[in-house]
Amino acid sequence: MLAASVRNRFPLMAVGATMCLLVGSVSMPVRAGAAAHIFVPLSARAGALPCRPGTGWSVDFFYDIPNEEAGNLLDAERYLADNKIQPTFTFHADYLDWPAGPQAYGFDEEFDTLGDFLNGHISDVSDPDALDLPFDKHFLLRAGGYLKVRLADSDPIFNEPPRVSMDFGLASFDGSRLRIQLSIFRIILPPEPDGFFFENPIFAAPGAYPMEVTYFQKYDTNPEERWHRAGFEMYSCLPGGLELPGADLLPCPEGWVASGIPTEFIYPWEDVLPITPGDFDADTDVDLEDWSWLQRCFTGPEFEGRLPYACEFLDLDADGDVDLDDDEAMMKQFGGPDGC
Ligand SMILES: [Ca+2]
Ligand SMILES: [Ca+2]
Numbered sequence: 001m002l003a004a005s006v007r008n009r010f011p012l013m014a015v016g017a018t019m020c021l022l023v024g025s026v027s028m029p030v031r032a033g034a035a036a037h038i039f040v041p042l043s044a045r046a047g048a049l050p051c052r053p054g055t056g057w058s059v060d061f062f063y064d065i066p067n068e069e070a071g072n073l074l075d076a077e078r079y080l081a082d083n084k085i086q087p088t089f090t091f092h093a094d095y096l097d098w099p100a101g102p103q104a105y106g107f108d109e110e111f112d113t114l115g116d117f118l119n120g121h122i123s124d125v126s127d128p129d130a131l132d133l134p135f136d137k138h139f140l141l142r143a144g145g146y147l148k149v150r151l152a153d154s155d156p157i158f159n160e161p162p163r164v165s166m167d168f169g170l171a172s173f174d175g176s177r178l179r180i181q182l183s184i185f186r187i188i189l190p191p192e193p194d195g196f197f198f199e200n201p202i203f204a205a206p207g208a209y210p211m212e213v214t215y216f217q218k219y220d221t222n223p224e225e226r227w228h229r230a231g232f233e234m235y236s237c238l239p240g241g242l243e244l245p246g247a248d249l250l251p252c253p254e255g256w257v258a259s260g261i262p263t264e265f266i267y268p269w270e271d272v273l274p275i276t277p278g279d280f281d282a283d284t285d286v287d288l289e290d291w292s293w294l295q296r297c298f299t300g301p302e303f304e305g306r307l308p309y310a311c312e313f314l315d316l317d318a319d320g321d322v323d324l325d326d327d328e329a330m331m332k333q334f335g336g337p338d339g340c
């Protein structure tokens, strides 16, 4: 069920691939991958989030992708989607770092079982026996959840669009991708030995944004050439992030060291709430904070042209301006600061 709903949310799309390389060993110097900025529009916002913290990632694990379907990440994803393959098992994870531990990456041969690779760093495993499956098949894992984007992450001065931005990095072998709703972030189908990227999404407004991270592991089936490496890490440049136990020390573009996304920022799929009209900051109320954003977006009734992206949300009567009619509509929802 979960896999099907996630697939519907993220239909397969053809994308251009961009690649860059990282020297992926803790004992060797590291460098930041090329950073890019990707704008995530207001339409990608899924809703508001409950006041309690999130609980981390929900992960679907697809074991034993047939050899003829495992050319690369895209082949494997298409095989799973076309055949409506259900996950072999599911689990929860605080952060994305496999194998976790003192070593960032390992060779295929170091893992006898999936449990060795996942390294105890998971919880709520739907089928604990699956952890005894041998680490000798191609597999794909897909982690998902809603990312909480806050006003606190934004520039206090109202720009167009308001800057709500954060950096994410992904390092993996064999292929991985990060998606925020339909904005394809980056897909990496790296040449050996590995791939890496670091990018900065800019969100149009606070709220809940669906996020999906996929990792494809192609097992080297040739016993003569079993030098293949396995490993996957996701970094963020969010202040207060989790330390990744097995990660390289990657510098953020701002200069500090990257970490895992704080668990409380990632919510399960079932937790998203509808947004009340006028609840600009998506904290489940309509109060003075939201009203102050209406003030900043106010154009009056004669306005012609395009509203700044996030201000479109405050055009409550959808006539292309933010004026007293919108103010009146907001006042009907006004309930004071009883949100988060
Ligand atoms: Ca609000
Ligand atoms: Ca109007």
Ligand SMILES: [Ca+2]
Pocket: 315, 316, 317, 318, 319, 320, 321, 322, 323, 325, 326
């Ligand atoms: Ca209006």
Ligand SMILES: [Ca+2]
Pocket: 283, 285, 286, 287, 289, 336, 337, 338, 339, 340
């Ligand atoms: Ca509020």
